[in-house]
Amino acid sequence: MTEVNKEYMSKDEVIKSLSGTPISLDVENDGTRVGTIVDGEKFYNKILLFDPDRFTHCKNDNEVTVAANKDLDVKDKLNAAEWGIEKKKS
Secondary structure, X not given: OOOXXXXXXXXXXXXXXXXXXXXXXXXXXXXXXEEEEOOHHHHHHHHHHHOOOOOOOOXXXXXXXXXXXXXXXXXXXXXXXXXXXXXXXX
């Protein structure tokens, strides 16, 4: 069994922190759009498929927000709803 380091946030704490987090979506040929993570668990699970260590260093909500907004190289167009993201209406 792995030892839990209380200094870092647990998976549940990260998921809770992600819900409601604003996120920038760079859209090819369309600039940047702003969205909000509405389903923290969905976003967390998707991000870990590409970057398993994305949130391991997070100690507080600010670090979770920074980690969530870190660039992610996804080759295919991502479906915001599948990631638990709601796009801001323009």
